[in-house]
Amino acid sequence: MGRKRTVVAAAAMLAGALVLAACGGATSGGSSSGGQTLKIGFMGDLTGENSGIVIPPRNGAKLAIDEYNATNPAVKLQLVEYDSQGSADQAVPLIQQAINTDKIVGLVGPAFSGESKAVGPILEQGKIPSVSASATNPGLAQNGWKYWHRVVANDNDQGPAIADFLIRAKAPTKAFVISDDQEYSVGLADAAFKEFQSKGVAVERDQFAQAASDYSSTVAKVKAAAPNVIVYGGYYAQAGRLLKQLRDSGVTATFASGDGSLDPQLIAGAGAPAAEGAVLACPCNIPFGATEGALKQFTDKYKAAYNTNPAIYSTEGYDAATLFVDAVKAGNTTPDAINSYISGATLDGVSKKISFKPNGEPNVNAIFIYEVKNGALNLLGQSTEAKLG
Structure with a gap:
């Protein structure tokens, strides 16, 4: 982040x-x-x-x-x-x-x-x-x-993992990638955008200012593009507002984001109905429902x-x-x-x-997938194996 x-x-x-x-x-x-x-x-x-x-x-x-x-x-x-x-x-x-x-x-x-x-x-x-x-x-x-x-x-691991999971889970023909202008947001969105391109999925891109609260211009572009999946690079404060505005405008495409949006406040910001089915990726292992070990x-x-x-x-x-x-x-x-x-x-x-590698990077680069289901975040598993509920 x-x-x-x-x-x-x-x-x-x-x-x-x-x-x-x-x-x-x-x-x-x-x-x-x-x-x-x-x-x-x-x-x-x-x-x-x-x-x-x-x-x-x-x-x-x-x-x-x-x-x-x-x-x-x-x-x-x-x-x-x-x-x-x-x-x-x-x-x-x-x-x-x-x-x-x-x-x-x-x-x-x-x-x-x-x-x-x-x-x-x-x-x-x-x-x-x-x-x-x-x-x-x-x-x-x-x-x-x-x-x-x-x-x-x-994010060079996380962005492609989000795109690859959506390709495997939803078989989209068209994607739309959005970010605000923060460094983390742009990097994550760019990585997902490039992965969609490399896998032959038609994809469009838009960006808004971090301080903005009205995303109507971006929402209009998404509606016109009619994508099957949407990936947002950014944090839950903006993601919740964006998701609400997308759903209020009638956009029903699967919405996905990364670790910056993986918080219950995403659901609060968007409203539970709008957030239902949202997909979140993270290089983090949150022990939802852990029963042993x-x-x-x-x-x-x-x-x-x-x-x-x-x-x-x-x-x-x-x-x-x-x-x-x-x-x-x-x-x-x-x-x-x-x-x-x-x-x-x-x-x-x-x-x-x-x-650690000599440059300080970890040697293990696992990405985990979460889904909003029944108004709560649920762990689906590692991105290479997870399945939508």
Whole structure:
């Protein structure tokens, strides 16, 4: 996921220079003497319009750290939260504070791709390891960063998986792909569009501004095209409004979107009748109805801690934080040592088995399909095997 807000290049360069100047102070930790507490940051939208996507991985990360601290280890961990509201502009000064003032030794996040792009160079220059549970823009892996990791597949996997699933499930002759103008939204939509083209499905494309609320122009284009399937790249706040306006105009084509829309607020925004049958893809494993094994155990622990069921990226947030926990358990207390451990780690995570390629990408790129049925989200399975209900 990612929200794009322009960050002035000069400001980012200055922020990076400030980090380098303070780099000697950013490596808190060092020894594993008794009573030591290391700070792990969590960055993402915790109060903004898309916070429903970020609070679950925050909760998962906090659960992992709370469980570790409950064992009364010699080196404890403190999760420090940075509410960027998904804005790259807000993320930059927050990461400066995290590194220079709070002295974090690692970061779970950032949650979205736009803010990840903005703070990535600063984390890299500060030599602070990060593990995102949800940022999916493909370009993040192409920067040569050595301190950056993510535990989910990127949009070059997710976009084609959505298109391929719809082709297999609905055999469409025509598709329509829509996005707003946020970085994540455009990347996901472009990937789906190209996959439809490569598979010989006639496809059209449209885009609207993220701040817009009236999508009548796009709706008119969709009606004129008369597609069998529609793919929207974006977040649930916009997806719910778009889906409602499409259904109100009489468009009945199957509506699909990606991880940014995988939240019950999509159903609330569109209205249950309009949302029924919507298809959502995600490189996340939400343990809906888990009855055994690690997913059932995680569900029970999560519900006991937060009085609600796990949601999008809950398991991934838990796994991302567990990587830091395991690094510290192994005696690593400086950012460099923690980064080296994580980069070479293999974790039998709750979400999946996790290990990393040299560019920080995960080695396992599973995409899962969900469907709105009877007013609720339901897991159908991995995209290569799932079937519509």
